[in-house]
Each structure stands twice: as C-alpha cells, then as structure tokens.
Amino acid sequence: MKKMTINGIVAQVEDHWTVLEACRFYGIDVPTLCHHDGLSPGGICRLCVVEIGKGERTKLVTSCNYPVEAGLVVRTHSERVIRDRKMLVELLLARCPSSKTLQDLAAKLGVQRVRFKVKDEKCILCGLCVRMCDEQMGAKAIGFAGRGKERRVTPPFDIKSEVCRNCGACMYICPVCQLRCQGPEPPSVVCGACLNVEPVCLQDNDDVMCYLDSCGWCYKVKKGVEK
Amino acid sequence: MNRRKIKSLQDLENLRQEILVKRDPQKTRVSICAGTGCLALGARKVITSFKEELKKQGLEDTVEIRETGCPGFCEKGTIVVIYPEGIYYLQVQPGDVPEIVEKTLVEKKIAERLLYTDPVTNEKAIHEDEIPFYKNQMRLLIGDNIKIDPKNIEDYIALGGYSALAKVLSKMSPGEVIEEVKRANLRGRGGGGFPAGRKWETTRNAPGEPKYVIVNCDEGDPGAFMDRALMEGNPHSVIEGLIIGAYAIGSHEGFIYVREEYPLAVENTSIALEQAREYGLLGRDIMGSGFDFDVTIFRGAGAFVSGESSALMSSLEGKVGAPQPKYVHTSVKGLWNKPTNLNNVETWANVPLIINKGADWFTSIGTEGSKGAKIFSLVGKVNNTGLVEVPMGITLREIIYNIGGGVLANKKFKAVQTGGPSGGCIPESFIDTAVDFDELTKLGSMMGSGGMIVMDEDTCMVDVAKYFIDFLVDESCGRCVPCREGLERMSEILTDICEGRGTEGDIELLEELSEVMKDTSMCGLGRTAPNPVLTTIHYFREEYDAHIKEKKCPAHVCKALIEYYIDGEKCTGCLACLKACPEGAISGDKEKVHVITMEKCNRCGICYETCKFDAVIIK
Ligand SMILES: Cc1cc2nc3c(=O)[nH]c(=O)nc-3n(C[C@H](O)[C@H](O)[C@H](O)COP(=O)(O)O)c2cc1C
Ligand code: SF4
Ligand code: SF4
Ligand code: SF4
Ligand code: FES
Numbered sequence: 114m115k116k117m118t119i120n121g122i123v124a125q126v127e128d129h130w131t132v133l134e135a136c137r138f139y140g141i142d143v144p145t146l147c148h149h150d151g152l153s154p155g156g157i158c159r160l161c162v163v164e165i166g167k168g169e170r171t172k173l174v175t176s177c178n179y180p181v182e183a184g185l186v187v188r189t190h191s192e193r194v195i196r197d198r199k200m201l202v203e204l205l206l207a208r209c210p211s212s213k214t215l216q217d218l219a220a221k222l223g224v225q226r227v228r229f230k231v232k233d234e235k236c237i238l239c240g241l242c243v244r245m246c247d248e249q250m251g252a253k254a255i256g257f258a259g260r261g262k263e264r265r266v267t268p269p270f271d272i273k274s275e276v277c278r279n280c281g282a283c284m285y286i287c288p289v290c291q292l293r294c295q296g297p298e299p300p301s302v303v304c305g306a307c308l309n310v311e312p313v314c315l316q317d318n319d320d321v322m323c324y325l326d327s328c329g330w331c332y333k334v335k336k337g338v339e340k
Numbered sequence: 341m342n343r344r345k346i347k348s349l350q351d352l353e354n355l356r357q358e359i360l361v362k363r364d365p366q367k368t369r370v371s372i373c374a375g376t377g378c379l380a381l382g383a384r385k386v387i388t389s390f391k392e393e394l395k396k397q398g399l400e401d402t403v404e405i406r407e408t409g410c411p412g413f414c415e416k417g418t419i420v421v422i423y424p425e426g427i428y429y430l431q432v433q434p435g436d437v438p439e440i441v442e443k444t445l446v447e448k449k450i451a452e453r454l455l456y457t458d459p460v461t462n463e464k465a466i467h468e469d470e471i472p473f474y475k476n477q478m479r480l481l482i483g484d485n486i487k488i489d490p491k492n493i494e495d496y497i498a499l500g501g502y503s504a505l506a507k508v509l510s511k512m513s514p515g516e517v518i519e520e521v522k523r524a525n526l527r528g529r530g531g532g533g534f535p536a537g538r539k540w541e542t543t544r545n546a547p548g549e550p551k552y553v554i555v556n557c558d559e560g561d562p563g564a565f566m567d568r569a570l571m572e573g574n575p576h577s578v579i580e581g582l583i584i585g586a587y588a589i590g591s592h593e594g595f596i597y598v599r600e601e602y603p604l605a606v607e608n609t610s611i612a613l614e615q616a617r618e619y620g621l622l623g624r625d626i627m628g629s630g631f632d633f634d635v636t637i638f639r640g641a642g643a644f645v646s647g648e649s650s651a652l653m654s655s656l657e658g659k660v661g662a663p664q665p666k667y668v669h670t671s672v673k674g675l676w677n678k679p680t681n682l683n684n685v686e687t688w689a690n691v692p693l694i695i696n697k698g699a700d701w702f703t704s705i706g707t708e709g710s711k712g713a714k715i716f717s718l719v720g721k722v723n724n725t726g727l728v729e730v731p732m733g734i735t736l737r738e739i740i741y742n743i744g745g746g747v748l749a750n751k752k753f754k755a756v757q758t759g760g761p762s763g764g765c766i767p768e769s770f771i772d773t774a775v776d777f778d779e780l781t782k783l784g785s786m787m788g789s790g791g792m793i794v795m796d797e798d799t800c801m802v803d804v805a806k807y808f809i810d811f812l813v814d815e816s817c818g819r820c821v822p823c824r825e826g827l828e829r830m831s832e833i834l835t836d837i838c839e840g841r842g843t844e845g846d847i848e849l850l851e852e853l854s855e856v857m858k859d860t861s862m863c864g865l866g867r868t869a870p871n872p873v874l875t876t877i878h879y880f881r882e883e884y885d886a887h888i889k890e891k892k893c894p895a896h897v898c899k900a901l902i903e904y905y906i907d908g909e910k911c912t913g914c915l916a917c918l919k920a921c922p923e924g925a926i927s928g929d930k931e932k933v934h935v936i937t938m939e940k941c942n943r944c945g946i947c948y949e950t951c952k953f954d955a956v957i958i959k
Contacts (some may be wrong), residue, residue: 156665158821159860173859179667193859200856204825228849229829238818257819260643262828264818 117185132176133161136189143176143189144198144218146205146288147239152248154178155240160201160218164188173197199224209234214288235289238264242283252276255283345620347628349506352497355619359498368403368445369423371486375410375572376565376604378417382434386418389437394445403445406495409485409573409608410565412727413473416456421486426467429454459723459745473724476742478705478713478731481689482566485573490608493615496576502621504692508584509629512695517588518544521691524699525711530556530647530684531760531788531864533710533777536691539681542671544589546679551591554675554682555582556652557598557605560644561760562811564791566715566727567685571598571605574689575612579635581691583622586633589681594635597652600642609637644761644815648863649674649682651817662817663863684789686715706732710776714787720757720794721748730775737771740794751796755879759788761808761815762868764875765801784875786868800897801880802887806834808872816865823866826857830873839900842888847877896958899943903959906947908933910955917947917956 115126119136126135131154136143143163147155154177162173167186173194176187188194202219207229209215215237218224240257243266247253254277258267268274284290346352372378372387387407394400411419416430422444429440429451436454443451456465458472465471468486488495496502508517522537543551555578559567570578582594598606613635616622624632638656645651646661653675655661666673674680690712694702703711710732716739719725723745730739736756740746747753755765764785766773773779777787795804809830818824830853833846854870861867877884886892893901906917906926913931925941928934936947948956 154665156862157819159862162860174667175665175860175862178665196852197856197859200852201821201860204821204829207829208825228845230832237821238824259818261814261816261818261824264824 115181115183117181117183117187119187120189126181128181130181132163132165132174132179132181132185132187135181136163136176136187141189144222145177146214146218146237147241148177149241149245149286152241152244155244157238157240158201158205160198162194162197164191164194195222198222203227204229205237208232209237209289211235212237212289236266236287237289238266239288240266241286241288242266245282245286246277250278250280250282252278252280254278345618346502346506347620349503349510349627352502352506352627356497356500356503359494363498366424369406370403370445371406371408371421371423373410373417373419373486374407375414375485375569376602377410377414378419379604381414381417383418385434386420386432386437389434390441393437393441397441397446399441399445406489407491408488409490410482410569410727411468411486411573412482412569412729413471413724414727415725419486420454421468428456428466428468428471430456472745473726473728473743476738477729479729480693480713481577481686482569482573482715482727482729484577485569488574490573490575491611493576493612493619496574500696501576501692502580504695505580505583505621506627508587508695509627509631514544514588514590517584517695520699521588521694524694524702525709526687526690526694526702527710527777528684529686529690529714529789531786533787536683536687539671539683540585540589542669543591543679543681546672548673548678550593550678551589552675552678552680553582553586553589553591553594554652554656554680555594555596555685555688556647556649556682557596557602557685558640558642558647558652559599559602559685559789560642560647560815561717561789561791563719563793564717564760564789566717566790568602568605569715569727570685570689571596571602572608575605575609576616577689577692578685579609579612579616579622581688582635583626583633584691584695585681585683585688587631591681592632592634594633595656595675596635596637597640597656598637599640606637606639613637643817644811645817645863645865648865650863652682653680662819663865665819665862686790707774707776707779709778710787714775714790716775716790716792718744718792718794720792721751721796721799722746722794723748732776733774735772735774736766739775739792740771744794747794747796749796751798753794754797754799755795755801755804757785757793757795757804757808757872758791759786759868759871760791761811762786762865762871763788763791764871765795765804765879766875767879769879784871784878786871798895798897800838800893800895801876801883802834802837802893803895803897805872805876806831806838809834809869812865812869816869817863820860820862820866822857822859823861823863823869826853826861826866827869829853830870834873837884837887838893838898840887840891840898842884844888846888847881847884851877902943903938904936904941904943904945904947905957905959906934906936907955907957910953911951912953912955914952916952917950920946920950922946 117124124139143161145161146158156175156178161176163176164171165187199222202224206215206219207227243255246255254274255268259265374383394403418432420429420432439451443449456471468474518540526536527533557567557571623634640646641661646655648663649670650664651661670680705712713729713731715729718728728743755767757765766783780787813827813831816823816827836842850873854874857870858867886894896902911933918926923940923942925937926934
C-alpha cells in the first residue's frame with residue numbers, strides 16, 4: 114500500500130494501481146474517453162489529465178497510465194485541468210460532432226461552443242477498437258495506419274482481414290459508431306440537450322450547493338472524514 | 341586485414357608513435373572535403389581531377405590526398421586545404437585543380453583567387469584562423485574534421501584518438517567516469533539539455549540486465565546537419581565516447597541510430613566500427629581490460645518524431661517509430677524494457693574531450709548552467725551559412741555578425757529562430773542574449789539540437805509561424821489528441837490570418853490552444869510545437885493585429901494581403917512588366933502609364949522584379 118493525496122484527501126492505494134484507479138476507488142470522477150477497464154491504457158485522448166505536484170512545480174499527467182507513487186499530490190479538478198479538458202473536448206467535438214459520447218462529455222464539462230471549423234469525421238482515433246480486437250478478441254484484425262492528419266484505423270492493406278471473425282467487438286466499444294447523437298446537425302455543433310444534469314450528491318446532502326462533478330466533498334461527509 | 345590488437349595504454353601510444361614516424365609532417369597533403377555538402381557541389385570531381393593532375397605531374401608519391409569530413413563552411417564548397425602550410429581554398433571547381441597543383445604544389449605559391457575574400461574589406465585570408473567565419477568559433481569537435489580521413493582510423497589515432505578510452509579502461513572506475521562527466525556538467529545536445537552524467541547514473545543504477553547505450557543520429561530538424569557532419573566526418577570520436585559511456589554504465593551492447601537519409605554517415609560509421617574491432621577497441625576484452633562491448637548500426641525511418649526517445653526505441657524494437665504512452669523513463673525501462681541510455685551524437689563526442697582534458701577544463705568554458713561548446717547550423721538571411729561551433733555564453737549577436745558576417749544584402753535584422761521547428765523566434769531586442777540552455781528557454785525558445793535561422797525585415801512572422809506549424813502537422817505522429825487536432829487547427833487559424841480571414845479572438849484562441857497542447861501532449865513534439873506561435877505572438881503581436889484588423893501584411897509576404905500597383909509618376913511605359921506578367925494583368929501602351937488589373941493579378945511579383953524604374957509598388 115502507498116499513501117498519496119487526491120484533492121486534499123489522504124488516500125491509501127494499492128502499489129500497482131494507476132492514478133485513475135486510485136481516483137475511481139475514492140469515487141472521484143475523472144473523465145476518460147480512450148480508456149476501458151478491460152484494455153491496456155491508450156494515453157490518447159488526454160482527457161484524464163490530472164495535475165500533480167505542489168506549488169510552482171506542478172505538471173499534468175494522464176491518470177490512466179500514471180502509476181501511483183507514495184507521497185504523490187494529485188488534483189483532479191484544478192482550474193488548469195478543467196481548462197485543458199474543455200479544450201480537448203472542443204477539439205474532438207469539432208472533428209466528430211455526431212458522437213453521443215462526446216456530446217455527453219461536452220455537456221458534463223460545460224463546453225458550450227466550438228471555435229473551430231466543424232468537420233464530420235466518423236472516428237476520433239481513440240484506438241479502443243484496435244486494442245479491443247487485439248487484447249480481448251486476440252485477432253489483431255485492425256490497426257492504425259498513416260501519420261498525423263492521415264492517421265486512420267484500418268485492416269492491414271485496407272482489405273478485410275482474414276482473421277476478423279465479425280464479432281462486432283470493435284463496434285460495441287466505439288464511442289462514435291454505436292452512439293450517434295441525434296441532436297445536432299452540423300454546423301450547430303453543440304447539442305446541449307443533455308445539459309440538464311442532476312447533481313448526484315443532492316440526494317445525500319440537502320444543503321449542498323454543488324452542481325459540479327465530484328469534488329470529493331460528499332465522500333468526506335459520507336465517510337465522516339470531515340464534518 | 342589482420343591487425344595487431346591494442347592491449348594497453350602503452351600499446352596505443354606505441355601505435356600512435358609508429359603512425360607519426362611513418363608520416364612525414366612536411367609531406368604535402370591535400371585535404372579535400374568529401375562531406376555530403378561538398379559532394380553535392382562536385383567534390384568527387386575535384387578529387388578525381390587532383391588524382392589525375394598529380395599523376396600527370398608525377399607527384400603521386402610526394403603528395404598525399406586526404407578525403408575528409410565536413411568543416412562546416414558548406415556554402416563555400418568544395419573546400420580544399422593544402423598542408424603543412426594550411427592554405428585554405430574555397431569554392432574549388434574541378435577546373436581550378438591544375439592551377440592549384442601547378443601554382444601551390446609545384447611552385448609553392450598561393451592561388452589568390454581561390455582564397456577567402458572579405459566582402460567588405462576585400463582582404464584575402466590564407467589560413468583557416470584568418471577567415472572570420474572560423475576565427476570567431478571554438479572548434480573543439482568539428483575542428484578536426486578537415487584533418488581526418490574518416491575512413492582511416494590511423495588519422496584519428498594520430499591526433500590522440502582513443503587515448504581517453506585507454507585512460508578510462510586502465511585508470512578509472514565506472515563510478516569515477518560518471519563523476520567526471522557529472523562534474524563537467526555536460527548537458528544533452530539533442531534537445532532537452534538533460535545532464536548526461538545524471539542520466540548515465542540512473543541507467544547504471546536501474547535494476548535489469550542487459551543495459552543498452554544508444555547514439556541518437558536521427559536529426560530530423562530541417563536544415564540541421566551538425567550530427568551528420570560529426571558522424572560522417574569523425575565517427576571515431578562518437579564511438580569512443582560511446583564506449584566510455586558503456587563502460588561507465590555497465591553496458592555491453594550499443595546502437596547507433598542513423599536516419600535513412602544519411603547513407604554516407606552509415607558508410608563511414610560502419611567502416612569505423614570495423615576498424616575499431618580490428619584494433620581491439622571494440623568487441624571482446626577491449627584493450628585487454630576484460631571489458632566487452634559492441635555496437636550495431638540501425639537505419640531509422642527518417643521521421644522527425646522518431647528522434648524522440650521512446651519512438652526511437654520502439655523503432656529499434658522493430659515497431660512503428662511512434663512515441664509511447666509511458667511514464668517510466670527510458671533510462672530505467674527503455675529498449676526491450678531494459679535500462680537504456682540515449683544520448684545525442686554531439687553529447688557522446690564531447691565525452692573523450694572531457695576525459696582527456698578534465699572536467700575543470702570543460703567547465704571553464706561557457707556559462708554557469710551551460711558548459712562547453714555547441715555546434716549550430718547557421719542558416720537563413722546571413723552572409724556566411726554553415727556549421728558553427730561556439731562556446732556557450734557567446735551572444736546571438738556575435739554569432740550572427742562576427743561569424744555569420746551579418747544580415748544578407750545589408751537588410752535589417754528581424755529575428756532569429758533557434759531550436760529547430762518547435763523552437764521560438766527571438767527578436768532584435770534580445771539579440772544580446774547569451775547562448776545558454778536556460779536563457780533561451782526563458783525567451784520562450786530553446787537550444788534544441790542547434791538550429792539557427794536568421795530572418796530579415798522581409799520576413800512575415802505570421803507566415804513563419806505557419807511554416808513551422810505546417811511542418812509539424814506533417815511530422816506529428818497523430819496519436820494523441822492535443823497534438824494531432826491542435827496542430828491542424830493552429831494551421832487552419834494561421835492560414836486564415838495569412839489569407840485575410842482572421843477574426844478578432846484568433847490570437848487568444850491560438851494562445852489558449854498552445855497552453856493546452858503544452859500541458860497535455862504525450863511527447864515533446866506536441867509539448868514544444870506551440871513555441872513558434874507563442875513567441876511570434878509575444879514579440880510580434882502588432883504584425884498579427886495588422887493581418888487580422890487591417891488585413892495588411894507589413895512585410896509584404898502574405899499574397900492575399902498585398903496589392904501591386906504602378907506609380908504613374910515613375911512609370912515610363914517601357915512595356916517590360918506588361919510583357920513579363922504571366923497573367924496578362926498589365927495593360928498599357930508604349931510610353932503610356934501602365935495599369936494592373938487587380939482581378940487578374942496573382943501576386944507573383946514578377947513585375948516588381950522586372951521594373952527598372954521602381955514604378956511597381958506593393959501596398
Ligand atoms: C519530436 C522530437 C524529436 C527529437 N529528435 C531528436 C533528434 O533528431 N536527435 C536527438 O539527438 N534528439 C532528438 N530528440 C531528443 C531525444 O528525445 C532525446 O532527448 C535525446 O536524444 C537525448 O540525448 P541528449 O540528452 O544527449 O540530448 C527529439 C525529441 C523530440 C520530442
Ligand atoms: S473506430 Fe471508434 S473505437 Fe475505433 S478508433 Fe475510431 S472512434 Fe475509436
Ligand atoms: S505529441 Fe504529437 S508526436 Fe507526440 S505522441 Fe502526441 S501526436 Fe504523437
Ligand atoms: S504581380 Fe505578377 S500577376 Fe500581378 S501584375 Fe505583377 S506580374 Fe502580373
Ligand atoms: S483516458 Fe487517459 S488518455 Fe484517454
């Protein structure tokens with residue numbers, strides 16, 4: 114076990130955990146997009162960034178692949194983190210406004226405008242399907258090809274792979290293919306229909322004023338850490 | 341060839357003496373640069389001409405020809421130096437060879453017209469140390485290039501080569517070597533400036549065997565060729581440094597990662613490795629010390645991003661050369677998850693110097709935080725371009741004016757871009773800044789691997805930012821969102837600004853996007869990519885404003901924002917521009933004022949260049 118600090122809470126964590134796992138164990142919601150519990154970390158979407166360190170010398174790391182360390186100080190919802198996550202969602206949304214997963218994330222993070230030219234791509238290159246096919250289906254029927262702007266997911270040589278069993282796992286896990294947002298049609302990029310989210314902690318705390326994501330306060334109250 | 345293996349320090353010294361005795365120092369020697377730059381300018385033909393000419397004159401036995409590496413002044417190639425006098429001939433063409441042989445080799449006179457001529461004073465310079473370009477440098481690493489045939493290990497040994505290795509193996513413990521390099525405060529020359537000694541120590545102490553050492557000769561920065569010059573011109577200096585590092589770290593296997601586009605570097609390095617093995621300087625039981633170490637050359641795919649440490653290692657492992665999403669340092673878990681020490685070519689080449697001359701000598705050069713000398717690739721709008729090696733702490737002004745000979749065509753200096761494509765642009769107000777890792781970072785730029793591009797008043801800084809961002813768009817591996825999407829959007833916004841579609845808020849959006857990319861990108865490419873944008877906004881904001889608000893490009897570069905028109909007062913009606921215009925956009929009759937039809941003009945600027953009366957004006 115290691116001891117570290119997450120949002121001011123002293124956390125006891127297992128040695129082999131990632132920071133994301135530690136946050137989740139303590140009920141702190143860190144948004145993720147390219148992460149799936151059953152797959153290796155992708156480190157691609159960068160949405161799971163958290164701020165680590167103290168004082169002037171802090172930096173951002175992706176929690177989904179950052180190993181826990183004794184004495185690590187983590188802030189999951191600092192101003193810098195929130196700003197960065199919003200920009201990342203804005204970038205993704207501009208690329209792929211038809212993803213319901215992205216629209217939900219935008220709503221949750223309060224992204225209400227997109228300042229970039231809107232495209233209508235069908236893939237955000239999160240790599241979930243590639244890792245799913247390789248790590249869970251053992252097929253390796255698809256992979257990434259191309260560099261930079263040209264990067265795309267494809268079977269080898271762009272022809273259907275013989276090892277593909279049509280299992281559909283790639284489609285199941287894809288945040289774009291399965292969940293098409295019915296809301297916006299380009300160019301109205303932000304759907305906003307789901308903006309009306311109920312803060313979950315209201316059920317437990319009558320006098321809470323929080324409309325944000327888990328700040329950890331409710332946890333402290335529930336566990337009697339603070340009163 | 342079956343050579344006697346060197347078994348001790350004494351053996352090496354004996355061999356060196358033998359080589360020196362064999363060589364008459366008074367024998368006439370013609371060093372001809374056979375580096376990539378000079379070869380492109382026809383050095384091969386110059387060499388053949390020399391051989392033929394010497395044969396004709398019956399001088400084959402009395403004159404030795406040496407094909408050397410690049411001394412840095414490539415724009416003045418082919419470079420030919422006659423020893424022992426050290427007469428320095430520049431821009432030698434095959435046709436000049438008979439004259440050199442006749443005049444200098446036979447008559448012992450100087451062929452004046454092939455000497456360096458000062459463009460201002462018209463004075464001639466005979467020797468290297470009289471040429472301003474060289475005179476103001478400190479050529480610790482690159483200085484030997486013109487004296488050495490990289491394909492002949494004896495040349496390197498004759499100059500004292502491998503004595504540092506011999507010293508280390510016979511007299512120093514690995515810990516002492518690391519201590520010396522740490523005390524020298526040698527910082528990485530490949531970009532980050534990380535202290536090499538500390539990195540070595542981390543790898544040495546990291547659990548896991550085997551440990552690997554690697555030379556990074558990927559050099560993907562456009563216009564940079566310092567690593568190529570060293571690897572081609574003096575491969576043994578890099579190899580010697582690598583063996584010393586391997587000994588200190590406890591590694592028995594090394595790699596030299598050379599980009600595909602450097603065939604000559606690969607060739608010379610392969611020969612150098614083979615020769616080092618023959619002499620017992622590489623392989624089993626090096627110099628009889630019991631230490632085993634060998635090196636393999638790996639040819640990289642030649643992408644800019646594959647120079648990044650984790651990308652380079654996955655490329656070595658046979659995978660795609662893309663950065664890896666890992667937070668463990670490669671010095672702890674690198675190649676095949678084993679402790680791996682990666683250093684740049686130039687970093688390695690500094691090691692033998694430090695061992696031979698000592699950390700105290702090394703730290704006597706440079707500034708508080710940056711020691712030793714650094715090679716820069718000086719290009720752009722300066723009179724003298726090429727590789728320059730200067731002591732840390734020299735100012736940008738000294739490099740640009742004393743070595744570079746000032747801005748081309750007496751134009752006004754505007755900015756200097758340091759640090760490669762993701763470096764920053766430093767304006768005139770900071771031209772007296774000392775070259776130092778930390779000082780350059782403070783200005784929003786960086787040392788990088790040593791790119792230095794000089795820009796004059798005719799440069800549009802928005803266009804410059806767009807140029808570098810567009811380069812990076814193509815070079816980003818595309819794996820992580822902020823870099824891939826961010827760079828593309830930056831390019832989009834900058835293009836809009838340059839083409840007159842900029843809107844208020846663009847600058848702020850660029851700044852915000854930059855901060856997010858710096859914060860969240862996975863590797864150094866994305867994290868430094870915003871530098872050209874941030875520095876140009878910071879130092880040249882008014883230029884961005886002019887593009888966005890007034891739809892003007894003050895430097896007259898952005899075509900969409902300029903208009904050509906003809907000044908009726910000056911136009912003589914000579915028909916020259918009318919005939920030259922490829923678009924037929926100019927109308928007028930002989931001796932009548934000509935007029936440009938804006939709708940037809942594609943802003944090629946040909947009329948501007950053509951008009952002898954300065955009647956064509958850009959607005
Ligand atoms: C995008 C990118 C490209 C790089 N290219 C090179 C390169 O071409 N050569 C090099 O030596 N280092 C390059 N680096 C730096 C390496 O990652 C690494 O820091 C360096 O080789 C370490 O050696 P040093 O400490 O001796 O500088 C690059 C880094 C990044 C992020
Ligand atoms: S197809 Fe879907 S799962 Fe696969 S990379 Fe694209 S967005 Fe991700
Ligand atoms: S920062 Fe750019 S180059 Fe580096 S991993 Fe991300 S996309 Fe690839
Ligand atoms: S700028 Fe080119 S196209 Fe325009 S008028 Fe001059 S010559 Fe013709
Ligand atoms: S969830 Fe961590 S980078 Fe995507």
